[in-house]
Amino acid sequence: MRGLLAMLSGGALACALLIYLAVDHVALAAGFAATLVAIATLGYWFVQLAPRQAIDIDAVPDWTVARAAADASSMAIAVTDRSGRLVCASDLYGEWFPGFPTPPGLPLDSSDADRLTAAGRAAWSDGEGRAGGIGRGALRLDADVKRTGRSEDYLLWRFTPVKQVSVLDDFNRMLSGEAGRQLTEAGIMAVIIGGEGRIRVANGAFLLRAAGRIDANITGRDFASYLRIDDKGRVFFAREERSALPVRLLQVPLRRNDAEGPMLILMLDEQGGSMDGTSALSYIETLLSLLPFGLAMADRDGRVLFLNNAFSRAVGLKPGEKPSYPGDLVIREDQAAVADSVRRFAVGPQMSGDIAVRMRVQPDEPVALSLAGVRGLGEAAVLLSLKDNSEESKLKRQVAQATKMQAIGQLAGGVAHDFNNILTAIIGHCDLMLMRHTPGDSDYDDIQQIKSNSNRAAGLTRQLLAFSRQQTLRPQVLQLPDIVADVSNLLNRLLGEKVKLVVSHGRNLGAVRADPGQLEQVIVNLAVNARDAMPQGGTVNIQTYAVPAARVREMRHEILPVSDYTALRVSDTGLGIAPDLLSKIFEPFFTTKDVGKGTGLGLSTVYGIVKQSGGFIFAESEPGQGASFVIYLPVYAAIGKAPEPEKPRLPDRRSEVWGTGTILLVEDEDMVRTVAERALVRQGYSVITAADGEQGLEMLAKAAAQAQTIDLLISDVVMPNMDGPTMVAQARRTHPDLPVLFMSGYAEEQLRKSIAIANVNFLPKPFSVSQLAEAARDTLIAYAPARSGHSAAEPEAAVGLASD
Template sequence: MLDRHAALVDPGPLDTSLKWLGPGLVGAVVVTLALLLAGDARWPLALALLAGGVISIAAWRFWRGPAPSDAASLAAQPATPNEEFALAAAALQLAEDAAAITDSRGQVLLANRQYGRRFEASDPLQGLGDAEEDGHPLALAREAALRSGQAELRADGDKDSLDYVVRRVGTGGETLLLWSFCERAAPDHLEVVAGRIGGDTGTRLAAAGVLAATLDDEGNVIASNPLFAERILVGVRGKAPALTTILSQSEDGLLRIIAEGDQSPSLRGVHVPIDPLKDDGAGTLLLFDASELSGVTASENVQVLLELLPLGLALVDRDGRFLTMNRAFRQAGGIDQDKMPSYPGDLVVKEDKAAVADAVRRNSRGPAMSADIAVRLARNPKEPVALTVAGLRGIGDAAVLLLLKDNSEEAKLKRQIAQATKMQAVGQLAGGVAHDFNNILTAILGHCDLMLMRHTPGDSDYDDIQQIKSNSNRAAGLTRQLLAFSRQQTLRPQVLQLADVVAEVSHLLKRLLGETVELKVKHGRDVGLVRADPGQLEQVIVNLAVNARDAMLDNGGGTLTIQTYSVRAEQVADLGSEILPVADYSALSITDTGSGIPPAVLGKIFEPFFTTKEVGKGTGLGLSTVYGIVKQSGGFIFADSKVGKGTSFVIYLPVHEVAEEDKARPAGKAPDESSELWGSGTILLVEDEPMVRTVAERALARHGYTVLTANNGEEALELLEDADEVSLLVSDVVMPLMDGPTMGREARKDRPDLPILFMSGYAEEQLRKSIDIDNVDFLPKPFSVQELAEAVRKVLADK
């Protein structure tokens, strides 16, 4: 196909050629000049060709004479397309590089023989004009040339590198593209290597104590690093001294610096040729101080470099024996300094020895390459590690490089992150379920209280109602445990001493533990104050003590030790924990002498519904509740156990700093616990759950209040506009369309002194962080009729 475009057309007789000689010759000269400029830019030849064309045209005009009829005939008969293409094809042959002319879409019209020879196997412009190729480099170059007149592109071919130049040309109004493909000369590898040795690479080698120089094919030094120049080239005349004039070689193959005489230390040379198929010739010469290391001739500088690297590196000879290894490799492999292994296979378990030996053999005798294999170390067969085996050439007796990284801590962190993610997901699920279930329990407990108002003890239905209420309270306790695990439980934090909490619960623990378990309580000195809910903290101690009692029953009893002590910030830093921030803590430890927890179970003990007890003897929520209460209180809990020796739980609560004004403030008066819950006034009740709204409405109405109800925030705002006076706004927090906080902010715009009581199953601390409204109160769900009346009475009394 390319030869068809490159074929020359016979110009025919002289008189025929004279018809197109004038304009055609000018076009040929211009095209040829463009080709030369786009190719190798031979300006003298281009100018000579242009001058020759002008002289030829002048001679033709002089020979033809000023014949008007001939001029008119030429004007009336312009050059035909075939004649123009023939002349353009002849001009393309003058270009030394591959060239082609295409239409505006990229369809090849003309191409020279160089193009056919260069792209004999595959035509880069093939199919470019048949369809749009979005994103193709040649298509982008074509579009750029059509827009701006010229485009350049650099691309790598199969063998050589090419420079593409595309120019927009035109004949007779038609837009054409001239493509020129210029061979790019291959880089001079020797010059590149010399530049690196004389630049930053050579400086880094010098800092490591390595003398480096670049040699040409004749063994002359054409570049060197600073250390090589200071020690060897001092006083040497000439720009490229021969290597034999500055170094001498002994019978054992070691090198010495001639300028230093007999005092010169022995050097071991490593020649890295530029051509990998040749062992000699141009290349890089690296010189190391030769020394005896571990009974094997090696470079002291290399060993120093290996020791500084944080990666575990080792060198192995062709026989598969260790030559040397750095400290990081010994630590990762668990190698004792006094018991150095001989072979890499000695580090791994029996099943992996063959794979390691085979990888070392292949990389030591075959071509230099690298590969990663998963192995299990003998010191820790449960944790697979990655061992990189790479072939080495030119570094003395070393034939294989081993890279071993101790990723046990990384694997541990990954497991901890996965466990934390799972706990968070389960907590969100548990919190959502508990929140919805609280609405149901609120309705059940409320209707029970309303029915109990109409029945007295002794009635036939009284005991049944009490049983329903009792079971509902048990269910509410389960939801509180779920909320505690998900850190969404409403806590009543106070500033307290851990010793006081332990003292309060000690009497209960003695009855719970029984006679077979001995309780020991120890208190440290200077234990700081903490801020926590005392009731929830007592629940934490009771849950942990009950679990310890059950673990000691299998041994017939034991000792339970509860201890409080102070942990300073410097002690926390010494612990080296990646989870516990450095700060002052008050610690509470609960230790038993029971059967212990197996390692496979220890990581799951805080998960909800996970239990090792028999069916019916545990819900699996005890430790998950403990975990949630501690985390919601801003603390941390850790478990340590050994099978057959016991378990220890340690709780770290941050020390609470009490402000000076709080210390000087006198204790407030205890709240009025009057049983009088009747009141008056108008209350706006906003609740999207019909069953909860009905119970709350009836309960408030029975206590003397006028109740206005709304299903959502929008309806509540409309009622506020029409109502004359509203004493209190009681609203749920999470509602569709408009939530409670948004509705409360809108209501405060017109009624800035309106009291607000929010009802929610979520934690009060969590809600206060997300609600930017002052002077609001909270009532946790589920609540009874009496608790609702007490909360309303308290808010109105504080108004």
């Protein structure tokens, strides 16, 4: 800096000399030089006194520091940037997810992968997201995602293991807590050892006798090293003298069917003081009453001496109730086996084992009853254990029921699809015959009756498709109270004079997205069932109310995910539903009504409509106190979705079903293909037929070779060899503007998800001749712009179905 000042000073003197030579004025030249020197000096001091700011233009995060911090934590951590690259991950992340995959693309179960992806999207939009209980196989993790970084352009993914309930942990906390101190005061020594024989935890009484100090640290030591056995087989503590008292050992396995796993060992003095057999038994009973799983004790004759509360709950006993023999708790066929096992374990050497029995409270579900012989506890000779698995059994039944319902739904959907083909042929031939007959002809009424019965059968197939969640829905955003209000007048007529209808609505109800017509059918079915359950009259209550996510979380329901719902409850004051029937009421063709008074498809249809709408339905009932059906529909959240503009409508041309042009008809069912061909020919079209997708492509190529124009392609969706969507995808390569009309017995929603083809129309089976003609006409009108150059607004309105 000093050199710079010297240069400026020299420059100032040179400028002053030039000015003096030019104007011959000494004062002016000296003033100019002084001014330059003063400005330079002020600039120097300003630079020295001004605060310096370090500007790091190319600052790059030091990910080595972040990785070291991540490895120091007990969770798996990963960091991704805006472009989706994995920029940092902990070693634990690599152990849980080998190969360091980039989240959310982790090897998880399908539903868990979707939830993790949704959590990442929520973090980018809201700042944080969460997906609990994700994983693959036995690995279960909670994932927390947070947007972070100086510019919030990174996502921090934190994975923590889900805490699993452990009986061993419960015992560890018990012995190291208040229960361990109570046992110490009672003179009972307790210790938990692992399968390898090493000590996990011990109470004060054992520490004092085994190590001489109550604060001794013997965790991980060999349990057998603290004991010795004399020539008579008696057990003593190794550190005590030969005159010490022997001790009795009672072994309690902590894992079912694992005699070599973790074990609770209780130790008592053989004699001396008040520790006789009777008092020791009372201490043991006090301990057993504290244990988290069911335990009972029986004498040599098989009489029950004691059972704790967990055992009573597991076998369905009332508070204070005590059976005389263990065999009284099981069904009659298993009583002899239980009695023989108790006698066998009560005598001879100490041993343990399990037998499968069926309890009186649950005769259809076998459970494992563990028996172990005990010695030195007075009258007690056998220890019986039974896990209180009521919640586990409930979950198993729910999973089995869901699996069964899914299998039945697939079967019902397949039957309905095949039956729809048959009904399509029957209804189509009836329509063709009615065209040749007029009212008053001898055959007219018979044909009309056949068609009427066929339409009734089509209604049954729609119910089957509703149960299997394969029917075509037209969902709308709506409010449940509006649907209830629309159907109230109909319900008053259906319920009759003996049944009173009471309707109440809650506040702040969220909108739901469902088919209003199907929701009306749900309400009507539930109300009619409630009426039939009250033959002497009663009250049907219909309620709507909001269920926020906080309340769902408090409910702790195993099936209902935590979210905001709008609930619909339909309850009655009738006879109720028997507990053994409650799990079967949603199955198709199951009914409690008399023969001829019900098809058994009402509640199964309700179940299918609710599930296909994304909701949940539960039945609640107490015999003699009525029944309630509660429907939870998720609140519709239209985040970031602009309202769809209203489409202009074309003039109604339903009466104009006649047409011209060539139609390629592809259908694998001969009877459907025949009736469809005849119907289209009668409407003025030229029809070319094919039995599958491969033949359809051959006919299309043949027509192109002959310069013949195909104006419309009508095809079934599911066909052998080559299905309809595959055929259309290949046909669009050579005929990009070819209008397509798909016909199928499956739901349009299911097909739209699997068919990524634009500009197609859909016709559900079964259909009549007029419906086929109208669908063909509407498809030709809808997709005429691509062929004739008209605007695209008109045809979309004529289709009635959104293009892909």
